[in-house]
Amino acid sequence: MTYFNHGSIQQIPTDTDTVFAFQIHGHIDDDTSEALAEFMNDAFDKHPKVNMLLDMAKFTGSDWDSMLDGDVIKSRFRSLQHVGRYAVVGAPESAAKMIALMDKVIPVEARAFDTNEITQAWDFVGARPIAA
Numbered sequence: 001m002t003y004f005n006h007g008s009i010q011q012i013p014t015d016t017d018t019v020f021a022f023q024i025h026g027h028i029d030d031d032t033s034e035a036l037a038e039f040m041n042d043a044f045d046k047h048p049k050v051n052m053l054l055d056m057a058k059f060t061g062s063d064w065d066s067m068l069d070g071d072v073i074k075s076r077f078r079s080l081q082h083v084g085r086y087a088v089v090g091a092p093e094s095a096a097k098m099i100a101l102m103d104k105v106i107p108v109e110a111r112a113f114d115t116n117e118i119t120q121a122w123d124f125v126g127a128r129p130i131a132a
Helices: 030-046 064-068 070-082 093-105 115-125
Strands: 009-012 019-028 050-062 083-089 109-113
Touching (some): 009 030, 030 070, 050 115, 070 083
Parallel strands (some): 050 083
Antiparallel strands (some): 009 019
């Protein structure tokens, strides 16, 4: 199996083929954002429902204009239909608040976890990391 590895985002292999986990190291640029969107759009084509986990403990920011890319917009809208549970570990406080708010208004169960709650995040998405 080929795992996503582009720029500051690396996929974390899981023991469940419908759980997609990623670790972010540093800054997410436009190219990386677009590549991840294309990867997830492909995953959405293959699976009616997936769960996702993002480890943002080492995230330092992103290019705002990347949100305007067509593939990025498409993947965000498609995620509303295809993502069942979305866990974010180590999100900045402002992002954690946004995730809590969005959990109430979108059809995705979204939760933010502190870095010391990584086990609970994996439980929430129903998978475990494995060696690649």
